[in-house]
Amino acid sequence: MIIQLLTFLVLISASNCQKSPKAQLSFLLKPKIGGKTTVACMVDDGEPPFEFNWFKDNRGITNNDGFRINKLPDSSILTIEQMSSSHNGKYTCNVKNMYGSDTPAIEIAVEGPPSWKFKQQDVKSKPNENVILKCSATGHPKPKIIWKKFENLKWVTLDDDKLIGKISDDEIRVSNLHKKHEGKFGCEVSNGFGPNLWNEFNIDIIVFPAKFKEKKTYVSTKRDTSLELECSAEGDKPLTIKWSKDSVLLNKSGYQRYTITDSPTTDGLKSVLTVRSADLVDDGSYLCVAENEFGKDERNIRVTIIEAPPAPQNVMIRQTWSRSASLNWAAPSSNVSPVLGYIVRYWKIIGLGANERLREINVSSPMNSVLINSLEPGCLYEAEIIAINEVGAGQPSRTIKFETGEEEPTGAPIDLQAIARGPTTIRVSWKPPTRDKWNGKILGYYVGFRRTGDFKTPNSYKTVDAASHNNTYEYLLTSLVKGTAYSITAKAYNSAGSGPEYQEIIAETLLGNVPPAPRFKVLSAASDSLNLRYNVVPDSTPVQLLQLHFKEVGEFDWKEFALTYEGKDTNEYTLSSLNPSTVYKLYLTASNEHGVSDPSQIITAKTARSLNDLSSISGPFDSTSLLGPGSSSFGDMVYFPAITISIASIIIVIVIAFVFVKKARLDASTKSNFEFCQASQTGILAHNRATGTTFGTVQRFIDHDKTMSLVATGPCDDGLNTLPTPYSKIPIGTEKRNSTLADTRHFYDYPQ
Known part of the structure; x- marks a missing residue:
C-alpha cells in the first residue's frame, strides 16, 4: 500500500513538470510610420528549451526582409527598422518545446498611403473565353480600387453597371471576351493618405481570320482517274468554304460531276472537291474562298488533265545504208505533260500483206533521232514513232517506208543440175538462193563453164536475166564439144555485185x-x-x-x-x-x-x-x-x-x-x-x-x-x-x- 502511494505521488510530480509553452505578444515600441517598431514574444509558462518562428500574414519572416529577429532563452524580439503601410498585417509568433507549442498573434496597422500587393499585367485571350482582372494593395485605412477604361481619348470610370462581373473589391471577371472588350484599362488605388497608386494594362482579343497557308497550287491527274482537290483553312469558327471553277460557283448540290465534302478540324475547316472520273472538261482554274466574321482568304488550284501524248510529227528517214537507217522526228505539237520518251517500231515487209515480227527501240527524251541497226540489205521496211508520257503510250505517227541499200548476195544458187541433151548441148537448171541471202533484188545469174580438168582456162560466163516470178531457171549451153566433160557453176548478182559460186558440178555431152x-x-x-x-x-x-x-x-x-x-x-x-x-x-x-x-x-x-x-x-x-x-x-x-x-x-x-x-x-x-x-x-x-x-x-x-x-x-x-x-x-x-x-x-x- 505504501509503495502504491509513493508511485502515485511520483507520477503527479512528473506531470506537473511536463508543461507546453504559453506565450504572449506585446509592443515594446508602438507602430509609427517611418519609425522603429518592436514586438516581443514572451513565454509565460512551459519547460525550456523553446523555439521561436515569426510569420506575417502566414508567411515566414527572416532577417533579410527588412526585419530583425533577436532570440533569448524564453523570449524573441521582432524589430521593424522603418515602419510603412506595407508592414501592416497580422503577425504571429510560434513558440514550441518538446511538449507542445503556442502561437499568439497581434495586428499591426499604421495609417499611411497604400502599397501594391498585386498589379494586373496585359491580357491576351481568344474570343469567347473568360478572364479575371485583379488589382490588389495594402494600406491603412483599407485602400479602395477604381476600374477605368480608355475610351474616346479619355479615361472613363467603369461603374458597377458597366463592369461585366465583379468578384470582389480587387477582382472582376470578363466572360465571353469579344472584340468590344479589347482596349486599354487601368486600376486606381487610394486610401486618403499620400499619392494614389495607378496601374495600366491592355486587353487584346486574339482573333483568327479565315486563312489558307498555301495560296496557290498546281494539280495534274490522268484522264479517267479520280480527282480530289483539298482546301484546308484556319480561323475562328464559324467558318465557311465555297468553291468555283473558272469564275462559276460550284454548289454542293446540282452538279453530278462534283462532290463537295466539308469536315471541321482543330484549327478550322477542310473542304474536299471530288471528281469520280476526270475528263478534259475538268481542266481549268479552281478557286476556294474561306470566310469567317474576322476576314476571308482565297486559294487557287490549277488543274491539268493529262492524257496520252499525240503522235510525233515530221517523221522522216534521213539516210539509209545496207544494214542501218537514220530516223528523226519532231515532238508532238501540243501536250501539257512532258514526253518522257519514244518507242520506235519497225518491221520488214516480206510480201503482200505479210510482215515480219515487230521490233522496238526505246529512245529517251529529249532525243528525236535514232539509228536503227541490224537491218537486212536490200529489204523494204516500215517504221512508226510513239510518244510516251506519265499516262502511257500515245497514238503512233504516220507509217513511213524505207528500203535499205543492197549488198552482194551472200548465198549461191541451190539445186544446180546439168544434164546433157545432145552431143553439143548441156541443159543447166538451178533455183535462186534462199531469200535471206539475196541482200537485194536478184537481177540475174552468171552461168560459168569450162572443160573439166582445164584449170588454166578461166570459166566462160553466160548472163541470165532474172524473172521475179521464177522459182526455177534453166539454161542451155550450146556449141560444146561432143563427148566432153564440163565443169559447170552458177552465181547470182544484184546491183551491188555478184555472190559466191555454186560448187562445180560435172556433166558430159553425149556421143549422139x-x-x-x-x-x-x-x-x-x-x-x-x-x-x-x-x-x-x-x-x-x-x-x-x-x-x-x-x-x-x-x-x-x-x-x-x-x-x-x-x-x-x-x-x-x-x-x-x-x-x-x-x-x-x-x-x-x-x-x-x-x-x-x-x-x-x-x-x-x-x-x-x-x-x-x-x-x-x-x-x-x-x-x-x-x-x-x-x-x-x-x-x-x-x-x-x-x-x-x-x-x-x-x-x-x-x-x-x-x-x-x-x-x-x-x-x-x-x-x-x-x-x-x-x-x-x-x-x-x-x-x-x-x-x-x-x-x-x-x-x-x-x-x-x-x-x-x-x-x-x-x-x-x-x-x-x-x-x-x-x-x-x-x-x-x-x-x-x-x-x-x-x-x-x-x-x-x-x-x-
Whole structure:
C-alpha cells in the first residue's frame, strides 16, 4: 500500500513538470510610420528549451526582409527598422518545446498611403473565353480600387453597371471576351493618405481570320482517274468554304460531276472537291474562298488533265545504208505533260500483206533521232514513232517506208543440175538462193563453164536475166564439144555485185542424139480400154524403144510398158484391163543408146461406163409397171405424159454420155502439156526402168556438125505444130552459137 502511494505521488510530480509553452505578444515600441517598431514574444509558462518562428500574414519572416529577429532563452524580439503601410498585417509568433507549442498573434496597422500587393499585367485571350482582372494593395485605412477604361481619348470610370462581373473589391471577371472588350484599362488605388497608386494594362482579343497557308497550287491527274482537290483553312469558327471553277460557283448540290465534302478540324475547316472520273472538261482554274466574321482568304488550284501524248510529227528517214537507217522526228505539237520518251517500231515487209515480227527501240527524251541497226540489205521496211508520257503510250505517227541499200548476195544458187541433151548441148537448171541471202533484188545469174580438168582456162560466163516470178531457171549451153566433160557453176548478182559460186558440178555431152518426142492420141474409149494411135517424127536418130506411161488420176505412181514400133508412120494400140468410168493420164517416150527422149504431151482420157451401169439407169420398159394391173384406157391416157417424160430422160442420158466421150477424146488430143510440166517439176514422172536414165529431149540446139529442124513439138506445146515456148528465143536456121535462157515451167525441171 505504501509503495502504491509513493508511485502515485511520483507520477503527479512528473506531470506537473511536463508543461507546453504559453506565450504572449506585446509592443515594446508602438507602430509609427517611418519609425522603429518592436514586438516581443514572451513565454509565460512551459519547460525550456523553446523555439521561436515569426510569420506575417502566414508567411515566414527572416532577417533579410527588412526585419530583425533577436532570440533569448524564453523570449524573441521582432524589430521593424522603418515602419510603412506595407508592414501592416497580422503577425504571429510560434513558440514550441518538446511538449507542445503556442502561437499568439497581434495586428499591426499604421495609417499611411497604400502599397501594391498585386498589379494586373496585359491580357491576351481568344474570343469567347473568360478572364479575371485583379488589382490588389495594402494600406491603412483599407485602400479602395477604381476600374477605368480608355475610351474616346479619355479615361472613363467603369461603374458597377458597366463592369461585366465583379468578384470582389480587387477582382472582376470578363466572360465571353469579344472584340468590344479589347482596349486599354487601368486600376486606381487610394486610401486618403499620400499619392494614389495607378496601374495600366491592355486587353487584346486574339482573333483568327479565315486563312489558307498555301495560296496557290498546281494539280495534274490522268484522264479517267479520280480527282480530289483539298482546301484546308484556319480561323475562328464559324467558318465557311465555297468553291468555283473558272469564275462559276460550284454548289454542293446540282452538279453530278462534283462532290463537295466539308469536315471541321482543330484549327478550322477542310473542304474536299471530288471528281469520280476526270475528263478534259475538268481542266481549268479552281478557286476556294474561306470566310469567317474576322476576314476571308482565297486559294487557287490549277488543274491539268493529262492524257496520252499525240503522235510525233515530221517523221522522216534521213539516210539509209545496207544494214542501218537514220530516223528523226519532231515532238508532238501540243501536250501539257512532258514526253518522257519514244518507242520506235519497225518491221520488214516480206510480201503482200505479210510482215515480219515487230521490233522496238526505246529512245529517251529529249532525243528525236535514232539509228536503227541490224537491218537486212536490200529489204523494204516500215517504221512508226510513239510518244510516251506519265499516262502511257500515245497514238503512233504516220507509217513511213524505207528500203535499205543492197549488198552482194551472200548465198549461191541451190539445186544446180546439168544434164546433157545432145552431143553439143548441156541443159543447166538451178533455183535462186534462199531469200535471206539475196541482200537485194536478184537481177540475174552468171552461168560459168569450162572443160573439166582445164584449170588454166578461166570459166566462160553466160548472163541470165532474172524473172521475179521464177522459182526455177534453166539454161542451155550450146556449141560444146561432143563427148566432153564440163565443169559447170552458177552465181547470182544484184546491183551491188555478184555472190559466191555454186560448187562445180560435172556433166558430159553425149556421143549422139536422143530420139525426138513421140506423138499420140486417143481414138476411142470403151468401158475397160482405150484405143491409141502414135507415131514418131521422122528423124535420122534411131528409136530402140517406145514406152507408154499411164496412171489413174489421183494415183502417184506411173505404170509403164513397152510398145511395138516397127518404123511405121502410124501405129495403133489398145490399152486394156482398165476400170470403167475412170479418168486416166497417158504419155509416150522414145529411147535409144544415148538416152530417153522428151515425153509426149500428157493426154487425159476417160473410159466409158459399163453395161451394168447403163442397164441400171435404163432398164426394160414395162407399161404395166407404170400403169399397174387392171388399168383402163382412161388410165393409159392419164399416165401417158409420165411415160413420155421417162423415155425422154433415158435418151438425154445416152446423148450426154456420147458427148462426154467425144469431148474426152478431143481433150486428149489437144490438151496442153502444162500439167505434165508440173508433174515433171515435182518429180512424179516415171523413169525408164529399162535404161535407168531419165527423160530426154528433142534436139533444141544448133549443132556445129549440121543444122537440124526445130519444128518437132514438145510436151509443153499448146498445139502439135507450134514451137515450144521455152525455146522460142533460139535462132532457127543460123550458125550463131549462143546459149538461151529457158522458161521456168519447162518439163526438164524435175528432181534427179
